[in-house]
Amino acid sequence: MPALPEPLTRLVEQLQKLPGIGAKSAQRLAFHVLRTPREDVERLCEALRDVKDRVTYCSVCHNITDTDPCIFCTSPARDPKIICVVEEPQNVTVVEKTGGFKGRYHVLMGTLSPLQGVGPDDLKIKSLLARVGDGTVEEVIVATNPTVEGEATALYLARLLKPLGVRVTRIAMGIPVGSDLEYADEITMSRAMDGRREF
16 A cells, blocks of 8 residues: 555644544544645634634633633632632533532642652642632532542542631542543532532
């Protein structure tokens, strides 16, 4: 079989770097791009550039945003007395889908994982402690994933936060152990939020 033209080979190589995209999927996507009208490809390129140029992390909660601080941190409709702590920005979207949470967020940008070299200083824990330490926050809901790392992170946070006089709760385990919040449906996530418990 003849080799692919060099530009198409480069596109396949770049697409393979995306999560969940193997060699065959990358090749299918590359051929799809080749068949797609130029205007559609230009829009895709523009969307990719815009994400890199305009999307950043909120200086308060570390969620992704195109304005800093983000809409959750600046909205007067959000309760500043309640903070929901999640692992990654995509977890905010899952909690928001429930429609029931009206507080603010804090994104850790990961979990404690000593085996992978991720310690407390690698996460956004100091800024969480600073937010809670100002005296406004009354409750911190720990909504980390029900994995070994998520549970360890939740326990670590509870030990740090309780002495600050704040109520620390954990989402109920409507989320299956070992799974990811990203894949939870709205009803399961809503029940998990409603069934949260004190640490």
